[in-house]
Amino acid sequence: MKITTWNVNSIRAREDRVLNWLDQHQPDVLCLQELKCTEEQFPFDGFDALGYQVVIHGQKSYNGVAIASLDYPDSVEAAVPWPEDDQSRGIAVEINGIRVASLYCPNGRSVGHPAYEYKLAWFDRLHDWLSSFSPQTPMVLTGDYNITFDDRDVNDPVAWREQILCSTPERQRLNALIDWGLTDALRLFDESAGIYTWWDYRAGGILQNKGLRIDHHLISGPLVERAVAVEIDVDERRSERDGDKPSDHAPVTLVLED
Amino acid sequence: MKITTWNVNSIRAREDRVLNWLDQHQPDVLCLQELKCTEEQFPFDGFDALGYQVVIHGQKSYNGVAIASLDYPDSVEAAVPWPEDDQSRGIAVEINGIRVASLYCPNGRSVGHPAYEYKLAWFDRLHDWLSSFSPQTPMVLTGDYNITFDDRDVNDPVAWREQILCSTPERQRLNALIDWGLTDALRLFDESAGIYTWWDYRAGGILQNKGLRIDHHLISGPLVERAVAVEIDVDERRSERDGDKPSDHAPVTLVLED
DNA sequence: GCTTCGGGAG
DNA sequence: CTCCCGAAGC
Numbered sequence: 001m002k003i004t005t006w007n008v009n010s011i012r013a014r015e016d017r018v019l020n021w022l023d024q025h026q027p028d029v030l031c032l033q034e035l036k037c038t039e040e041q042f043p044f045d046g047f048d049a050l051g052y053q054v055v056i057h058g059q060k061s062y063n064g065v066a067i068a069s070l071d072y073p074d075s076v077e078a079a080v081p082w083p084e085d086d087q088s089r090g091i092a093v094e095i096n097g098i099r100v101a102s103l104y105c106p107n108g109r110s111v112g113h114p115a116y117e118y119k120l121a122w123f124d125r126l127h128d129w130l131s132s133f134s135p136q137t138p139m140v141l142t143g144d145y146n147i148t149f150d151d152r153d154v155n156d157p158v159a160w161r162e163q164i165l166c167s168t169p170e171r172q173r174l175n176a177l178i179d180w181g182l183t184d185a186l187r188l189f190d191e192s193a194g195i196y197t198w199w200d201y202r203a204g205g206i207l208q209n210k211g212l213r214i215d216h217h218l219i220s221g222p223l224v225e226r227a228v229a230v231e232i233d234v235d236e237r238r239s240e241r242d243g244d245k246p247s248d249h250a251p252v253t254l255v256l257e258d
Numbered sequence: 259m260k261i262t263t264w265n266v267n268s269i270r271a272r273e274d275r276v277l278n279w280l281d282q283h284q285p286d287v288l289c290l291q292e293l294k295c296t297e298e299q300f301p302f303d304g305f306d307a308l309g310y311q312v313v314i315h316g317q318k319s320y321n322g323v324a325i326a327s328l329d330y331p332d333s334v335e336a337a338v339p340w341p342e343d344d345q346s347r348g349i350a351v352e353i354n355g356i357r358v359a360s361l362y363c364p365n366g367r368s369v370g371h372p373a374y375e376y377k378l379a380w381f382d383r384l385h386d387w388l389s390s391f392s393p394q395t396p397m398v399l400t401g402d403y404n405i406t407f408d409d410r411d412v413n414d415p416v417a418w419r420e421q422i423l424c425s426t427p428e429r430q431r432l433n434a435l436i437d438w439g440l441t442d443a444l445r446l447f448d449e450s451a452g453i454y455t456w457w458d459y460r461a462g463g464i465l466q467n468k469g470l471r472i473d474h475h476l477i478s479g480p481l482v483e484r485a486v487a488v489e490i491d492v493d494e495r496r497s498e499r500d501g502d503k504p505s506d507h508a509p510v511t512l513v514l515e516d
Numbered sequence: 517g518c519t520t521c522g523g524g525a526g
Numbered sequence: 527c528t529c530c531c532g533a534a535g536c
Binding site for chain 4: 009010013034036060061062200201202203204205245247248
């Protein structure tokens with residue numbers, strides 16, 4: 001079973017690329033972030049034609065998340081981690097006995113900015129939501145966390161030191177999810193530095209591999225047993241295919257046994 | 259010899275369509291209007307690859323005209339009809355003994371609007387410019403005139419009566435060019451009503467053929483002798499090809515003998 | 517409708 | 527760099 005996360009930076013601007021990728025890679029579940037559209041604007045038809053169901057928690061212009069899947073979800077919870085959030089940043093489903101969440105965590109703009117305070121508070125809310133489950137629940141919380149775990153995830157740790165996406169309070173929030181009982185799936189397979197999932201559009205980031213690892217699969221114990229790989233499709237980020245214009249994030253795929 | 263006029267409504271937004279059309283139809287001269295770009299922004303490379311020279315009188319965001327030709331022009335006069343005009347609406351060349359002008363005449367917005375006064379004054383300037391030549395000069399003044407000659411050029415003459423593009427003062431200015439010695443080339447071949455070159459994007463204008471004839475070839479006596487056809491490529495305006503998004507104007511081609 | 521722009525966001 | 531938007535222009 002394959003579960004992919006992909007911040008597509010506008011599904012309408014990227015529809016063809018996403019559908020081509022989906023057609024070629026056929027993950028069982030595709031978690032999308034930064035749709036930048038409402039449910040009315042979402043291009044369901046293309047996904048339908050490829051046999052994918054889509055549930056979406058949309059928003060005009062900003063944010064917006066969705067989960068596309070070959071099987072119908074058994075349940076859907078939009079507005080994760082809390083329903084009163086006026087930003088659409090999370091949606092969760094149950095599929096084949098696994099709880100899957102697609103998360104677009106706040107960016108925070110810069111350390112100390114009001115958006116940074118919202119980011120930290122948002123992660124506290126995410127922790128609260130997570131705590132409503134048992135750590136024995138098969139779970140995949142995946143998406144764009146907008147936080148690096150440590151300096152191995154950062155191409156230039158000196159430049160990024162205590163900057164947004166890398167500050168200690170942010171990393172504490174991310175590690176609180178680990179402490180609860182989740183595992184950073186990629187690190188089960190590769191402990192090396194220099195593995196990235198996002199590269200800034202500016203400054204030719206992708207050509208010089210100036211990236212960060214901020215898209216993660218956090219998985220609970222029962223899935224740690226089943227995890228066999230995490231794959232980052234850097235070619236899709238780099239790619240000149242399909243009229244150029246890739247997203248600034250690569251698709252990242254968790255492969256589970258069975 | 260074929261001389262085409264085409265208001266492309268942004269050459270950057272329409273580059274592929276224009277080049278595909280050019281490659282298929284191979285006119286000797288292509289007069290373009292509403293480039294909406296400066297010379298720096300103009301996509302010369304694609305024209306070059308098809309063997310076309312391009313001279314341009316550009317402007318940021320608005321207006322902008324060009325002439326693409328298989329043969330090099332023997333002379334170029336940008337800023338027609340007068341050099342101090344702060345809007346880039348005309349360029350003229352001499353090619354194979356014929357003076358060719360590509361004109362994007364002012365729209366005028368609505369009768370009585372300041373832009374309407376500018377439109378009338380602009381046509382007076384055009385008449386002055388024209389008067390610097392002999393009517394025996396082989397000339398093609400072509401482009402988007404933003405004026406209909408008479409009600410045969412109007413899909414709904416009642417609705418358009420004395421409206422912008424159809425008002426008596428505008429038609430007088432257009433006829434002043436005829437009185438000087440030019441001929442409306444299309445009417446040499448077809449006197450019927452309902453021949454249009456422009457259809458509003460709104461209200462499904464093209465589907466109901468709710469159009470106007472505002473793109474003209476005005477030709478001098480020596481070319482009246484040589485004219486054999488005027489062809490309007492309505493399919494290109496209608497077309498769903500090349501990722502949709504046609505211009506609101508069709509290409510119009512004058513065919514000359516020799 | 518469709519294009520341009522500049523401003524805000526990332 | 528790339529996206530969104532709301533004006534303005536046609």
